[in-house]
Amino acid sequence: MPDTETPPEGGAAHRFEAGLEKRAANYVPLTPVSFLARGASAFGARIAVIDGERRITYASLYDRCRRVASSLSARGVGRLDTVAILASNSPEMVEAHFAVPMLGAVLNPLNTRLDPATIAFSLRHGGAQVLIVEAAHAGLAARALGEMAEPPLVVAIGDGGIAGSLPYEGLIADGDPAHAWTGPGDEWQSLCLLYTSGTTGDPKGAVYSHRGAYLQALGNAVTFGLSGESAYLWTLPMFHCSGWSYPWACVAAGATQVCLRKVEPGEIFRLIAEHRVTHLCGAPIVLSMIAHAAPQERRSFPQAVRVAVGGAAPSSTIIRTMEEMGFRITHLYGATESYGPATACLAQPDWAALSDEARYQRMARQGVALATLDAVTVTDPETGEPVPQDGSRIGEIRLRGNTIMKGYLGNPDATGRTLADGWYATGDLGVWHPDGAVEIKDRSKDIIISGGENISSLEVEEVLMRHPAVMFAAVVSRPDATWGETPCAFLETKPGADVPSQDEVIAFCREHMARFKVPKTVVCGPLPKTSTGKIQKFVLRDRARELA
Ligand code: ADP
Numbered sequence: 001m002p003d004t005e006t007p008p009e010g011g012a013a014h015r016f017e018a019g020l021e022k023r024a025a026n027y028v029p030l031t032p033v034s035f036l037a038r039g040a041s042a043f044g045a046r047i048a049v050i051d052g053e054r055r056i057t058y059a060s061l062y063d064r065c066r067r068v069a070s071s072l073s074a075r076g077v078g079r080l081d082t083v084a085i086l087a088s089n090s091p092e093m094v095e096a097h098f099a100v101p102m103l104g105a106v107l108n109p110l111n112t113r114l115d116p117a118t119i120a121f122s123l124r125h126g127g128a129q130v131l132i133v134e135a136a137h138a139g140l141a142a143r144a145l146g147e148m149a150e151p152p153l154v155v156a157i158g159d160g161g162i163a164g165s166l167p168y169e170g171l172i173a174d175g176d177p178a179h180a181w182t183g184p185g186d187e188w189q190s191l192c193l194l195y196t197s198g199t200t201g202d203p204k205g206a207v208y209s210h211r212g213a214y215l216q217a218l219g220n221a222v223t224f225g226l227s228g229e230s231a232y233l234w235t236l237p238m239f240h241c242s243g244w245s246y247p248w249a250c251v252a253a254g255a256t257q258v259c260l261r262k263v264e265p266g267e268i269f270r271l272i273a274e275h276r277v278t279h280l281c282g283a284p285i286v287l288s289m290i291a292h293a294a295p296q297e298r299r300s301f302p303q304a305v306r307v308a309v310g311g312a313a314p315s316s317t318i319i320r321t322m323e324e325m326g327f328r329i330t331h332l333y334g335a336t337e338s339y340g341p342a343t344a345c346l347a348q349p350d351w352a353a354l355s356d357e358a359r360y361q362r363m364a365r366q367g368v369a370l371a372t373l374d375a376v377t378v379t380d381p382e383t384g385e386p387v388p389q390d391g392s393r394i395g396e397i398r399l400r401g402n403t404i405m406k407g408y409l410g411n412p413d414a415t416g417r418t419l420a421d422g423w424y425a426t427g428d429l430g431v432w433h434p435d436g437a438v439e440i441k442d443r444s445k446d447i448i449i450s451g452g453e454n455i456s457s458l459e460v461e462e463v464l465m466r467h468p469a470v471m472f473a474a475v476v477s478r479p480d481a482t483w484g485e486t487p488c489a490f491l492e493t494k495p496g497a498d499v500p501s502q503d504e505v506i507a508f509c510r511e512h513m514a515r516f517k518v519p520k521t522v523v524c525g526p527l528p529k530t531s532t533g534k535i536q537k538f539v540l541r542d543r544a545r546e547l548a
Contacts, residue, residue, distance in 0.1 A: 029187035030214035032248035036062050036098045039251050043228065048251065049091045050231075050275055051259040056091055058254075061098075067175025068099035068168075072130065075153065079104035080190060082126045084152070086110045086119070086141050087134035088261040089234035089243075092157045092168060096132060097238075097247040101191050101210065102181035108193040108205075109239035113531030116143035118203065126193050126205060126409065128152045132168065135159050136261070187211035192242050193409055196336045205409035206336045208242065216339040216403040217248035219372030223344045224279060224308055224330060228254035233271055233280040235263055240311070240532050244281060244332075244340030255279075265293035273299040281332075283311035284318055285533035288471060291321045292494060308332050310341055312534045313440060313458050315465035315473075316360035323360070333366035333440065337405045337424055343367045343376055348435050364462070365439040366397075366430065374401030377423065378432040384421065391433040394441055394454065398423035429456075446537055448477040450485050455517045457537075460487055463512045464519075467505065469497035472527050474535040475519060478544035488544040489519035492527045499524045521547060 028034075036058070039048065044059030056064070077083060083100045085107065087093045093109070100107040108126045110119055119140065123131060131151075133141040135158030142162055145151040154165040184191075191210045195203040226232065232250045234257060236243055250257045258275050260267060263286060271277060287309055307322060310332035319329050332341035345367030351359050369376045378387050378395040387393040404424045407415035418425055429447060430440040441447070441456035448455040457475040464473035471494045478488035493499050500508075502522040509518040521544070528536040 029184050029189075029210065031101060031183045031187065031191075031210040032213045032217050032245075032252070033098050033101050033181065033183060033210075034214075035217065035248055035252040036065060039254055043254055046228070046254060047256045049094055049257050049259065051091050054091065058251075061091075061095065061251075063177045064172055065095050065099040065102060066177050066179040066181065067172045068095060069102040069181055070176040070179035071171035071174050072099070072105070073103055073179070074174075075130075077103055077105055077130055081105045081130075082108050082128045082193065083130045083132065084108040084110055084123055084126060084128040085132040085239075086112055086137045087132065087157060087239075088112060088136060089238045089259050090134060090157070090261065091259060092132070092134065093238045094247050094257060094259075097242065098251075101184075102179075104182075104184055104189060106190050106193050106207075107242075108195075109242065111195070111237070111239050111531050112137050112140070116140060116147060119144035120147040122195050122203065122205070123148060123152060126195075130155060132157065133162060133165070135161070138162055184210045187214070188406070190406065194241055194336050204411055204414055206405040207407060207409050208339055209406055212339055212403050212405070213242065213245060213248060215372040216245040217252050219370040219403065220245050220341060221249040221253045223332075223341070223370050224249075224281075225306065226250060226253035226255050226279060230255035230279050231258055231275050231277045232256070233258045233268065233275075233277040234260045235268060235286050236281040236283075237532060241334070241336045241340035244308075244310075244334075246281065263289065265289050266297035269293065269297055269299040269301075272305060273301045276301070276303050277305060278303055279306050279308070281308040281310070283533035284309055284314040285312075285472075285529065287314065287318050287322050290327075291318060291325065292471065304328055306330060308341070310334065311532055313366075313461075314364060315462050316357070316364040317462075317465040319363050320356070320360040329363060331363055331365070331367060333438075334399075335426060337418065337426075338373075338399055339403045339405070341370060342373050342399050342401075342403065343369055343438065345437060348437075350435075361462075362437075365433065365437045367437050369399075369401075370403070372401065372403055373399060375399070376438055378430055378438055379423075387432055389432045389434050389436070391431050391439070394429050394431055394456075396444065397426045397428045397430045397438055397440065399426060400424065446476070448475070448485050448487050450477075450480070450483045450487065450516060452484075453516055455487055457487070460489065460509070460513065460517055460519065463509060464489055464491065464505070466512070467491075467500065467508050469493045469500050471495075471497075472535065474527055474537060474540055476537050476541045476544050478521055478547065480520070486520040487517065488521040488540075488547070489523070490527055490540050490543070491522065491524045493524060523547070 040062035156165040192208040331345040334342035387395040477485035
């Protein structure tokens, strides 16, 4: 035995354990807040956030967050208290993602497009002690607060106009820039509360941990290639799954975040050109807006712009259109429950030999696990066993790892159901390809069963999106006396395009898909969408049922 090794008392511990315990020097609970502390000392003068004429350096961002944390702490906000925020993609929204966790408190970003009753529900359910409100949303906040018996303390960004509110800049002015934050005692401690958008029923509050957010931020930074040279444009709502973790990912990478309050194509092009934006994220609807921008809204720019798309299935058509415009697409898939992106469609070596059309179809697959996710699988709904990786057997997509939510706040039943058997059950149905990529065919409730055959609504939509007049397509089931259900297509056409007749669309589909999958009914008009740009299929299912 080497001299250096002293047998431990009791003689039990292994030499690779004895004397090698965790210490403060080598084991620090993971928290995304540490990215900002490090950024401020490593490159304090670099621009962290751009908002209109405002420029906030890393040093100043850290200073402002510590001030906000100290002021909230002075008002009694502390460990595991809830601080809600109703704000657009603004510097204050970025600050909240650091200042609130600095206190060990839980940040609850609220969807600014919800109705007052749902906002009030979230504030009550989440137990918010504080609500930070941006002036633009003061009316909505006031109506929500009016429905509450015990409203939280309100902090107003800008001229909020809410009676009794504290000014946000007052928190900054009074705050202590040297505020000593300690981080969570335990990295499993709750950090964020995110209500799902409710396309599947009542909003459920997914709870994130410091550990999960830290890992997710790094996973995203690596997957999306963020660096200190990157400029990230906020086309994704920051209230959605904590902006897919990008407020933290950008700071970890030392990137610059460019705020955007309203998603308009002209503004997107202007900011891309003026701030040399290199990265942006969004749902397919954001890509459609960019792709269909009017000529006077477009600007040219010399840099490569990477666009991560997710939140709903992008068609190969929109991927192709964007790539042909010079954007580089990364397709991501995930849910609120998985801190946003959990898989990415990584390029495979055999893609080089494919035709453009085949390659864009590959890019529309949801892909493989991010580096920081433990695993993705597709399981047979009957047996729970993984389906073969043959690209044809349909099963439920399941995810596992440190970037899956802790559970739903105050909802042990839903938590137990969703996180049963060692996996997060996504409720998405898909196939598993031989190269490891998963591909979504449908959400389980959206699949259409016609004459006993399963029809993937996404597959039919993928074909409809290739029709030159179609901008958005949604296919839902319509009850049918003979077939049980038949596919019913709802189409939103491109601006200025001739609206195609039902017969023409059906003929187009017949050329491109098996007969039984062809929609029997086609309706053209604007499609109902959620605040995060998803098409509300439950609304369309109701409409389909009511069609004469
Ligand atoms: P909600 O469940 O309320 O719509 P989420 O944002 O959590 O809110 O939605 C997650 C769901 O969105 C996924 O389970 C999946 O059905 C869909 N989704 C997300 N990304 C993609 C994608 N890249 N392709 C297809 N569907 C996606």
